[in-house]
Amino acid sequence: AQECQNLEMEKQRRIERIKQKRAQLQELLLQQIAFKNLVQRNEQNEQQNLGPPALNSTIQLPFLIVNTSKRTIIDCSISSDKFEYLFNFDNTFEIHDDIEVLKRMGMSFGLEAGKCSSEDLKTAKSLVPKALESYVSDMCTGSSWVNQGLLLSST
Amino acid sequence: KSRILVSIGESFGTSEKFQKINQMVGSSDRQLKRSAEESTTPKPLKRL
Amino acid sequence: KHQVLEKEIHDLQAAEQQLDDLIQMCSLTGCTSAYVTCQDLRSIADPSEQMVIVIKAPPETQLQVSDPAETFQVSLKSAQGPIDVFLCPED
DSSP: OOOHHHHHHHHHHHHHHHHHHHHHHHHHHHHHHHHHHHHHHHHHHHHHHHSSOOGGGGSSSOOOOEEEEOOOOOOEOOOOTTEEEHHHHHSSSEEEEEHHHHHHHTTTGGGGOOOHHHHHHHHHHTTTTTGGHHHHHHHHTTTOTTTTTHHHHHO | OOEEEEEEOOSSSSSHHHHHHHHHHHHHOOOOTTTTTOOOOOOOOOOO | EEEEEEEHHHOOOHHHHHHHHHHHHHOOOOOOOOOOHHHHHHHSTTTTTTTEEEEEEOOEEEEEEEOOOOOOOEEEEEEOOOOEEEEEEOO
C-alpha cells in the first residue's frame, strides 16, 4: 500500500510537469510562428522596397515596450553608464514583451485565441518543424492539448 | 511591500509576469494624481 | 493496482521525454530581418492617445515594478551592458 501511495504521488508529479511542459511548448510554438512570420513579412517588404527600412525606424527584437496615456508625466533618472534607469509615472502603464507585440500585430494568426483561418493554418504549419505541425492544428481548433490526453492516462 | 522582479531575456514565463504586473498596476486602488480630471488610464493595446 | 500505476508512470515518462524533445526543436535563431517598425507599434497603440516607450536591454537585466499602491515606479538594472530607451515617434 505504501509503494502504491508513492507511485500515485510520482504519477501526479509527472502529470503536473507534463502540463507545464505542454503550456511551454504551446507558448514556444506561438513565438516561433510569430517570429518567422515577422521575418518573412520583412523580407518580402525589403524585396518590394529594394532594401530594408531606415535604421532609425526599426526596432530589432528582443525589446520591451511600456505604454501609457499621452497625458502621463514620467520622471526618468538614468545612470551615467546607462546601466540603470528609474521611471516614476503619475499614471498607470502597461509593460509588454516583443512576442506580445507580435501577437497584437496578428503575426501569430490568432492561434493564441484558438481562432485561425485554414489559409493561415497552412502558413503557420509551414513555419514550424514537421513533428510540431499536429500541435499547431490542435491549437487552431482551440482544443487545448495542454490538458488533453492526460485525463486518459490519469484514468 | 509586494514588488515584481523580472529578469529580461528569460526564455519562458516573462509574458505571464508582465500580465501580472499590468493587472496589478491597472487594478491598483492608488488615487491617480489626475483621476478626478479625466480617465487617463492607458487603453489596452489593440489586437489587429 | 501497483502494476497499473507502474505502467502509467512509464507512459508518462515517455510522454514527458517526447515533450522535452519537441521543446528543444523550438529554438529561435537570430536574424537581421527580425524587427518591427515604428509604424507597427503605432498600429497597436494609438499615437493620438498613447505614448510607447521602447526598451532594449541586455539579457538578465533586472526589471522591477514597485507596489502600485505606493507609487507607479519601474526600475531597470543591467549587469551586461547599457540599456537603450526611446520613445516611439508619433509620426
